[in-house]
Amino acid sequence: MLTTLPFLLVYLMLSVLLVREDIRTGLLPDRYVCPLLWAGLLFQLCIHPSFLPSAVVGAMAGYLGFSAIYWGFRLVCHREGLGYGDVKYVAALGAWHGWCILPVLALVAALMALVYLLILSLCQPEKEPLKNPLPFGPFLAxxxxCVGWQSLINFPL
Known part of the structure; x- marks a missing residue:
């Protein structure tokens, strides 16, 4: 039987690369997001096959939910409010953690981003941080x- 450690190392490595890219360029490249999604599904297939349906639904729900937010904002405001890399990243996180965790994950990421912006606006009011785009990938990671790690490490190493 395969152990979880190689999968968790891939998860961490790809997450770090995604955070680094999002901070540097404001983009979440497919060359990291797609392997993260497929590694999550493979992880569930090999390590916890009974959870695979939840992982597939999680990938679909993450993609469809954030895609609806992306397109809804774009249609109403005529500009992007969320990058499409974030949509794919949530799908990858859904593949790793399942659909049940996605609402809490999205809420925690949004609250972390809100606290970050609040602290930034208090420390640097002259820069007006609300007018600049905020990379959301680090908060999703x-x-x-925070939210999904517990479910991943409960599997036997």
């Missing part, structure tokens, strides 16, 4: 680790 942090929320994935």
């Amino acid at each position: 942090a929320a994935g680790l």
Whole structure:
């Protein structure tokens, strides 16, 4: 039987690469997001096959839910409010953690981003942080680790 450690290392490595890219460029490249999604599904298939349906639904729900937010905002405001890389990243997190965790994950990521902006606006009021785009990938990664890590490490190493 395969152990979880190689999968968790892939999860962490790809998450770190995604955070780094999002902070540097404001993009979540497919070359990291797609392997993260497929590694999550493979992890569930190999390690916890009974959870695979929840992981597939999680990937679909994450993609469809954030895609609806992306397109809804774009249609109403005629500009992007969320990058499409974030949509795919939530799908990958859904593949790793399942559909049940996605609402909490999205809420925690949004609250982390809100606290960050609040602190930034208090420390640097002259820069007006609300007018600049905010990379959301780091907050999704942090929320994935905070909220979903428990479910991943419960599997036997």
